[in-house]
Amino acid sequence: MTSPSPSVPLLSLLVFSPLAAAAGAAFLRGERALRWWTLACTSALAAASLALLAGFDPAAARFQFVEHAVWIAPLHLHYTLGVDGISLWLVLLTAWLVPLCVLASWRAIVVRVREFMIGLLVMESAMIGVFCALDFVLFFVFWEAMLIPMSLLIGIWGGPRRVYAALKFFLYTMAGSVFLLVAILALYLKTGTFHIPSLMGRPYEAGFQCWIFAAFALSFAVKVPMVPLHTWLPAAHVEAPTAGSVLLAGVLLKMGAYGFLRFGLPITPHAARVFAPWLLGLSVAAILYGGLTALAQRDLKKLVAYSSVGHMGFATLGIFVLNTSGLEGALLVMINHGVTTGALFLVVGIVYERLHSRDLDQASGMGKFMPRFALGAGVFSLASLAFPGTNGFIGEFLVLSGGFARSKAMTWLAVPGVVLAAAYMLRLLQKLAWGGTRNPDHSALKDLELREMAMLAPLLVLVFWIGLQPAPFTRVMHASVQHLLEQVHTPSAYAAAP
Amino acid sequence: MLPRLDSLLAFLPELVLLLGALALFDISLGTGRARAARRAALLTALLTLAAGGVALGREAALFHGAYRVDAFSQWLKLVIGLGYLVVVLAGGRLADIREEVRSEYHLFLTLSVCGWAMLVSCVELITLVVALELASFPLYLMVALRREREGQRSQMEAAVKYLMFGIAANGIMVFGIGYLFGVTGTTSLPAMLQRLPPVAQSPLAVAGLLMTFGGLYYKLAVFPFHFWTPDVYQGAANETATLIASLPKIGAVAVLTRLVALATPQNPAIAVMLALLAGASMCYGNLLALVQSDLKRLLGFSGIAHAGYVLMGFVALDPAGSAAALYAIVAYVFMVLAVFTVVCTLSPDGANVAVEDLAGLHRRAPLLALTLLVGIFGLAGMPPFAGFTAKFALLKAAFARGHLALVIVAVVNTAIALYYYLNVVRTAYFGGDTGLPAVALDGPTRLLCVALVAGVIGLGVVPGPFLEFMAASLVHVRLPP
Numbered sequence: 001m002t003s004p005s006p007s008v009p010l011l012s013l014l015v016f017s018p019l020a021a022a023a024g025a026a027f028l029r030g031e032r033a034l035r036w037w038t039l040a041c042t043s044a045l046a047a048a049s050l051a052l053l054a055g056f057d058p059a060a061a062r063f064q065f066v067e068h069a070v071w072i073a074p075l076h077l078h079y080t081l082g083v084d085g086i087s088l089w090l091v092l093l094t095a096w097l098v099p100l101c102v103l104a105s106w107r108a109i110v111v112r113v114r115e116f117m118i119g120l121l122v123m124e125s126a127m128i129g130v131f132c133a134l135d136f137v138l139f140f141v142f143w144e145a146m147l148i149p150m151s152l153l154i155g156i157w158g159g160p161r162r163v164y165a166a167l168k169f170f171l172y173t174m175a176g177s178v179f180l181l182v183a184i185l186a187l188y189l190k191t192g193t194f195h196i197p198s199l200m201g202r203p204y205e206a207g208f209q210c211w212i213f214a215a216f217a218l219s220f221a222v223k224v225p226m227v228p229l230h231t232w233l234p235a236a237h238v239e240a241p242t243a244g245s246v247l248l249a250g251v252l253l254k255m256g257a258y259g260f261l262r263f264g265l266p267i268t269p270h271a272a273r274v275f276a277p278w279l280l281g282l283s284v285a286a287i288l289y290g291g292l293t294a295l296a297q298r299d300l301k302k303l304v305a306y307s308s309v310g311h312m313g314f315a316t317l318g319i320f321v322l323n324t325s326g327l328e329g330a331l332l333v334m335i336n337h338g339v340t341t342g343a344l345f346l347v348v349g350i351v352y353e354r355l356h357s358r359d360l361d362q363a364s365g366m367g368k369f370m371p372r373f374a375l376g377a378g379v380f381s382l383a384s385l386a387f388p389g390t391n392g393f394i395g396e397f398l399v400l401s402g403g404f405a406r407s408k409a410m411t412w413l414a415v416p417g418v419v420l421a422a423a424y425m426l427r428l429l430q431k432l433a434w435g436g437t438r439n440p441d442h443s444a445l446k447d448l449e450l451r452e453m454a455m456l457a458p459l460l461v462l463v464f465w466i467g468l469q470p471a472p473f474t475r476v477m478h479a480s481v482q483h484l485l486e487q488v489h490t491p492s493a494y495a496a497a498p
Numbered sequence: 499m500l501p502r503l504d505s506l507l508a509f510l511p512e513l514v515l516l517l518g519a520l521a522l523f524d525i526s527l528g529t530g531r532a533r534a535a536r537r538a539a540l541l542t543a544l545l546t547l548a549a550g551g552v553a554l555g556r557e558a559a560l561f562h563g564a565y566r567v568d569a570f571s572q573w574l575k576l577v578i579g580l581g582y583l584v585v586v587l588a589g590g591r592l593a594d595i596r597e598e599v600r601s602e603y604h605l606f607l608t609l610s611v612c613g614w615a616m617l618v619s620c621v622e623l624i625t626l627v628v629a630l631e632l633a634s635f636p637l638y639l640m641v642a643l644r645r646e647r648e649g650q651r652s653q654m655e656a657a658v659k660y661l662m663f664g665i666a667a668n669g670i671m672v673f674g675i676g677y678l679f680g681v682t683g684t685t686s687l688p689a690m691l692q693r694l695p696p697v698a699q700s701p702l703a704v705a706g707l708l709m710t711f712g713g714l715y716y717k718l719a720v721f722p723f724h725f726w727t728p729d730v731y732q733g734a735a736n737e738t739a740t741l742i743a744s745l746p747k748i749g750a751v752a753v754l755t756r757l758v759a760l761a762t763p764q765n766p767a768i769a770v771m772l773a774l775l776a777g778a779s780m781c782y783g784n785l786l787a788l789v790q791s792d793l794k795r796l797l798g799f800s801g802i803a804h805a806g807y808v809l810m811g812f813v814a815l816d817p818a819g820s821a822a823a824l825y826a827i828v829a830y831v832f833m834v835l836a837v838f839t840v841v842c843t844l845s846p847d848g849a850n851v852a853v854e855d856l857a858g859l860h861r862r863a864p865l866l867a868l869t870l871l872v873g874i875f876g877l878a879g880m881p882p883f884a885g886f887t888a889k890f891a892l893l894k895a896a897f898a899r900g901h902l903a904l905v906i907v908a909v910v911n912t913a914i915a916l917y918y919y920l921n922v923v924r925t926a927y928f929g930g931d932t933g934l935p936a937v938a939l940d941g942p943t944r945l946l947c948v949a950l951v952a953g954v955i956g957l958g959v960v961p962g963p964f965l966e967f968m969a970a971s972l973v974h975v976r977l978p979p
Contacts, residue, residue, distance in 0.1 A: 074821070074965040075891055115864075137890065141881035148875060155928045156860075163928040167920055174880075174916055178909040181890070185897045185905070 010051060011065050011081040014095065015129045017045055022121035031113040035106060038117040042099040042124065049095035056088055058476045061483030063134060063197060071138070076188075080134040080195060085480030086261050086331065087131045089473070090254055093338045094131065096458065097250045098124045100342070101243035103455040104349050108242055109157055116157055119149040120243060127251050131258065136184045136194040140177070143255070147173055150244070150252070158239040165232075165239035172232040176222030183215035187267070200266040201487050206274075213271030216264045217279070223256030224312050226279070227286040237305035242349030245301065249308050250342035254334045257315045261327075261484065265319070269488040276320040280407065283320065284414045286313030291420025295427070300348045300358040303428060304341060307384060310417055311337045317414060318399035322488055326402025327481045328474050332395035335473070336466060340383040340392060343459040347377050350452055351432075354445050360428065364435030370447040374433045376456045383463045385425040386418060391466035508558035508567040510549040511575045512619075515612035518542030522605040532592070535601035542608055543583040546615075550576040557974075563686065564622035569971035571619040574752050577828055578618070581745045581835065582611045587946050588839045589737035594848020596645050603643055606636035607741065614749040623675045623685040623710075626753065627668070630713065633749060634664055637742060644735040645848065656726075656733025663726040667716030674709025677702055687756055694760050704767050710757060717750035718805040719798075721779040728786075731798035735848055739794050740838040743801060744831045751808060751827040755820045758812050759975050765815065772813045773904045779806030780911040787918050793841060793851045796918060797834065800877060803915060804830050807892055810908060814895040821969045822891035828964075829876070829884035829957055836873030836950040840866050843943055853922055857929030863937035867926050869947040876954045878919040879912050884957035891965070 021041035028034050056064055063082030071079040083091055101120060109116045126149070129142035147170050155166030187199055190208070204212070222229045233253075237245050265272045290310030297303040311333060318330025350373060351363050367374030383390035386397075396418065403411035448456070466473055506513070518538065525535045554576065558567040585607065592600050613633025620626040642657035679685055681703045682693040697703050715723040731739045761768045783803030790796035808830070811823030841851050843866060844859075860867035876883035889912065897905045939947070957964065 070962075072887070072960075072962045072965065074962065074969055075887075075894065141886070144881045144886070148871075148880065152927065155924070163924060166928065167924060170920060171916060175913045178913045181893065182897075182905060182909055185894055188894070189897060 011132045018121040018124040022118045039102045046095045061479040078135045081132040082134045085477035090131045094127045094251050100455045104242045119153050122149045134196045153244040154240045157241040162239040165235040168232045169236040177219040179215040180219040183212045209268040209271035213268040220256040220259035226282045234305045238301045245345040246342045250338040266487040279320045283313045283317035287414050287417035291417050294424040298360045304344045314399050321402045321406040323402050325398045329398025336391040336395045339462045343380040364431045367433035369442050369445050372448045381425045381429040385421040391463050394470045505558045508556040510553045514545045514549045519608045526601040526605050532600035535604040539586050539604040546579040550579045564625045566621045568974040570974050574618040575615045584835050585741045588842045594735040606640050610636040614745050617749045618752040621687040640738045641734040652733040656730045659726045660730045667713045671713025674706045677706030714750040717746040719802045720805045721782050724802045728795045728798035731794040736842045743834050776806045776809035777907045784911050784915045810892045810896045814899040817972050819895035822895040826888035829888040832953045833873045833876035836869050840870045856926040858931045859926040872951045874919050882958050884954050887958045
């Protein structure tokens with residue numbers, strides 16, 4: 001399962017260098033210096049994260065870059081990190097989104113810049129830690145440690161109802177995850193280890209699996225979020241500052257789906273198969289509900305937030321069809337959603353910085369005076385509605401084809417979701433790019449500056465790269481996905497004794 | 499016969515505390531010597547820490563075996579010395595204590611600390627009761643020493659409640675000790691460890707043990723011995739509440755560790771009783787804390803809940819559980835001291851701090867706000883703070899002995915508790931600007947805040963050495979000499 005430790009502890013570097021950068025930021029004077037420092041550190045980290053991709057062996061399903069050390073011996077806790085084809089992309093996505101968040105906060109954050117940047121860096125540490133942790137308790141520590149900086153980001157630098165949003169986010173996630181801790185302990189008492197790969201593929205009894213899976217599902221479904229546990233998301237997305245929204249959409253929502261992939265399927269495969277129809281139903285509900293609600297929004301951020309509910313519905317749909325194209329599609333949807341929805345939040349941030357409003361009618365016709373902005377908004381909207389040739393298409397296509405292989409009826413139900421996505425995104429695009437410009441007057445608006453182009457450009461490249469040539473992306477995840485499917489579908493090893 | 503140098507060195511922390519108390523007694527004979535008394539107390543605290551360091555590796559049985567100096571007691575004395583230092587520092591100039599008794603206040607404080615330090619070494623039940631009294635009586639007085647305010651004499655009410663409940667709990671404890679003596683014919687714990695197990699199932703032994711626990715439940719504020727807690731926290735001066743919320747808990751858990759060693763996992767009646775009390779404490783404390791507006795009162799109810807969590811470690815009735823409980827209480831003391839430091843600093847005239855008074859704290863005093871954040875999230879059991887590791891160790895210990903129901907009650911309680919803890923942080927960080935001026939922090943307070951924050955995080959992230967040391971020292975508790 002594990003490879004020998006690499007000479008350079010790359011993952012530890014990725015996890016802890018943001019913390020070191022945060023410590024450095026505590027001693028810097030001057031807001032300008034702080035911004036540049038954070039940008040430089042996070043960019044360097046993003047560049048360093050590419051070394052993961054370079055050193056990753058896509059043919060192997062095992063965990064790579066594994067690091068192992070004893071952490072708290074009396075409690076049998078270990079410090080174990082590693083990535084496989086499933087988590088690799090999520091680590092990269094996180095590392096690349098954070099510098100863009102710093103750019104997005106360049107002008108938007110004017111008060112308490114130091115605290116903001118420290119919060120962002122601490123967030124980055126915890127987020128990367130979640131995707132790298134191979135010890136269940138270490139995972140839980142990162143998982144919960146994320147809550148404090150994130151709620152502070154929302155609660156201090158957010159919109160008018162920020163306090164409500166921050167508390168709701170915190171309470172939902174924390175309340176969802178209390179039973180996760182019990183499940184972790186129950187698994188430990190059964191097996192004597194917290195090492196995640198060793199917990200997989202053991203013949204737990206069916207009843208035990210179902211309880212464990214229920215605890216997993218509760219905490220991960222809140223994070224995804226699956227309908228009906230999604231109500232924290234619009235509040236948090238809308239009130240968070242742009243950087244917070246990008247991180248929420250780009251990274252935090254992925255953690256729920258990642259939890260299902262990393263724990264729900266391989267540790268409790270029998271329960272996953274038992275519960276799959278229910279979760280498929282909830283996914284379809286999320287797709288339709290998210291689409292319909294997004295259609296009714298006038299607030300740009302709310303629109304994008306509800307579209308997230310729909311997109312993540314596709315991700316969970318792909319996960320629980322339990323076949324290759326479904327899982328690979330789900331992973332692609334997760335990455336794509338991070339790219340396009342992250343980008344859309346950046347776009348909304350750009351609108352808000354200029355108009356100080358997120359009202360769709362107020363923003364009407366902006367594109368006519370901001371051609372570069374219109375290009376960006378256009379591409380990302382199309383990608384979000386899964387237009388062929390963009391990244392969104394590949395992911396949803398794979399999910400739906402996986403879905404049809406599993407349950408035609410269920411998947412047909414999800415298809416209107418695709419149409420709904422086209423409806424709400426085209427409505428957004430139509431207003432932004434071609435809407436009437438008379439009221440209000442946008443002729444004085446400045447088009448995108450270099451900073452704003454720099455933050456959209458990498459995402460723009462990814463939209464087409466994944467859209468036109470997804471093979472390099474799926475190639476890396478293929479072996480791990482196959483391995484995961486073997487774990488889920490090998491009935492003999494997991495004989496379901498009552 | 500002169501004591502040997504070895505024994506003298508082993509007894510050094512207590513000696514230093516006693517000498518400090520004598521010096522303070524001398525100082526308190528004059529008038530207007532509050533400053534000198536504070537300096538003397540600070541010096542005593544520092545010397546106690548140094549003496550604790552000297553005595554750390556030593557082992558000795560003193561006073562005909564009634565008093566045992568071992569690794570277990572010595573590291574607890576270090577923690578108690580540390581807590582003493584923090585209390586003196588956080589108390590500052592004792593703004594809320596009547597001016598003419600400030601030097602006496604320091605005397606009582608030092609005497610009480612001396613009592614706690616002795617308590618953790620007692621292995622003979624009568625000695626133990628005497629040490630407990632030495633630790634408790636100064637506390638009763640200190641509660642009453644708070645300055646009187648217009649139309650407010652809550653300190654007297656608090657003092658009377660504290661005293662009455664304290665004496666009743668002590669009575670129950672002594673009664674229980676009587677039963678234990680009746681069953682085993684000895685008051686020495688090591689002897690009892692050998693003689694009790696054969697008769698441990700007898701109702702007399704079980705009743706005796708449970709009643710003996712009662713006196714400690716009172717200190718720890720376990721339901722149903724908790725009634726004094728919120729009133730005393732609220733009625734006592736901030737500095738006194740700081741002390742009552744911290745050191746007595748360590749003493750109580752240390753003695754409980756010694757006493758629980760008398761019961762074995764095969765003793766279901768005791769495990770069930772402990773589990774019931776633990777669950778009741780958690781639920782009661784957390785539910786009532788939800789509606790509190792006075793910060794100290796809120797901490798009182800949160801303390802009741804935490805007593806329940808800590809008791810969860812003893813439910814396991816095994817060394818892992820005791821180690822978890824000890825770790826948890828030390829972590830709790832660090833976190834609660836962090837919060838109380840903020841309370842003391844925020845209120846220069848010593849008035850009680852309401853949760854609303856924290857509004858805008860992160861603008862007025864970022865360091866205080868951070869200290870509060872770390873303390874409160876630690877109490878809420880969030881990683882990477884010590885509260886999480888403690889909660890984890892406790893849950894693991896109880897779960898390992900099959901107490902699934904209790905574990906579920908505990909995690910549900912953490913979720914409930916989150917609401918009021920978050921409310922405190924919300925007010926401090928997201929609350930509106932009150933327009934109050936920035937809080938000026940002096941050097942020692944700054945240092946104290948940083949040290950407490952580092953302590954709570956450090957204890958949470960790298961508890962390994964601490965836990966190992968403790969597990970090793972517990973061997974002394976379990977084995978007869």
